[in-house]
Amino acid sequence: QSALTQPASVSGSPGQSITISCTGTSSDVGGYSHVSWYQQHPGKAPKVMIYDVSNRPSGVSNRFSGSKSGNTASLTISGLQAEDEADYYCSSYTSSSTWVFGGGTKLTVL
Amino acid sequence: EVQLVQSGAEVKKPGESLKISCKASGYSFTSYWIGWVRQMPGKGLEWMAIIYPGDSDTRYSPSLQGQVTISADKSIRTAYLQWSSLKASDTAMYYCGRLMGRNEELPFDFWGQGTLVTVSS
Numbered sequence: 229q230s231a232l233t234q235p236a237s238v239s240g241s242p243g244q245s246i247t248i249s250c251t252g253t254s255s256d257v258g259g260y261s262h263v264s265w266y267q268q269h270p271g272k273a274p275k276v277m278i279y280d281v282s283n284r285p286s287g288v289s290n291r292f293s294g295s296k297s298g299n300t301a302s303l304t305i306s307g308l309q310a311e312d313e314a315d316y317y318c319s320s321y322t323s324s325s326t327w328v329f330g331g332g333t334k335l336t337v338l
Numbered sequence: 339e340v341q342l343v344q345s346g347a348e349v350k351k352p353g354e355s356l357k358i359s360c361k362a363s364g365y366s367f368t369s370y371w372i373g374w375v376r377q378m379p380g381k382g383l384e385w386m387a388i389i390y391p392g393d394s395d396t397r398y399s400p401s402l403q404g405q406v407t408i409s410a411d412k413s414i415r416t417a418y419l420q421w422s423s424l425k426a427s428d429t430a431m432y433y434c435g436r437l438m439g440r441n442e443e444l445p446f447d448f449w450g451q452g453t454l455v456t457v458s459s
Contacts, residue, residue: 229400231382264445266383273433273449274375274383285438285447317383321443326397329375332382 232257232318232330239336245306248333250318251299256328258299262321265294265303268332269314277316278303305335313337340364342372342434342450349456350424357420358453360434367415368392371437373446374408374419378430386432388442389417397442424457431455 233251240246250257250265257263263281266274276285278294281301291306301320305312318330345359362372373388387398391410398408410417417434432453435446 260443262443266445268383273435273452274446275449276438276445276447279438279445315382319383319385319445324400325442326399327385327445328399329383329385 229256229322229324229326229328232320232328234316234318234330234333236331237334237336239338240305240308241338242308242310244308245304246308246335247305248303248316248318248335250301250303250320250330252301252320252328253299255323256320257296257301257318259323260321261296263294263296263301264319265292265301266317266319267312267314268317274317308337310337340436340448342436342448344432344434344450344453347454347456349458351459352424352426352457354424354457355420355422356424356455357418358432358455360417360419360450362415362417362436365436367410368412369440371440371442371444372410372417373397373435373437374406374417375433375435375446376430377433378427386419388437390440390442391417424455426457426459428455429457 265278374386376384387408434450438444438447
């Protein structure tokens with residue numbers, strides 16, 4: 229299975245909103261409502277920010293939201309803050325009963 | 339408190355075998371899937387494998403099937419990832435993680451601190 233496709237980088241200024249896309253196929257993103265998004269700061273373990281396309285785990289800011297249309301999922305971060313600067317990875321359940329990650333997107337807060 | 343504590347960094351030669359571990363505490367070990375994610379130097383996350391310690395059911399990434407083995411010992415609440423013959427391309431940070439629930443379609447919600455594996459002649 230191939231990695232999901234994400235933009236290599238996105239940037240935004242504090243207070244702005246950004247959206248990161250994640251494109252797969254009908255065998256992963258398009259076929260299931262099990263898409264997650266992880267945030268990873270340098271040298272740290274990932275942290276799940278969104279699961280099942282749009283659900284936020286307890287403790288995650290409501291500035292983070294997720295959606296999906298067809299084979300593409302999206303993560304939106306509103307009211308950007310300096311602490312949001314990190315790498316973001318999407319992940320989808322697949323028809324092989326496994327998961328696949330996206331290539332990752334580096335978010336820079338200008 | 340859920341905790342996953344991984345074994346320490348390893349330096350190995352190509353062709354050697356290796357088994358790294360992830361000891362769980364703070365939850366019912368047999369009721370949650372647990373698995374491994376690889377991150378090569380400067381690269382992204384790669385989902386590797388998961389195991390359900392309750393019945394040892396496993397899932398492997400199709401691209402890694404046969405290259406690694408995941409296992410778990412319920413008696414000591416520990417999951418393992420092992421290689422029979424390491425390659426230089428296995429050099430990476432390996433994270434263990436617990437899935438959010440009994441359902442394998444849930445994401446990882448708790449993580450270990452990572453185990454750095456370096457394979458070099």
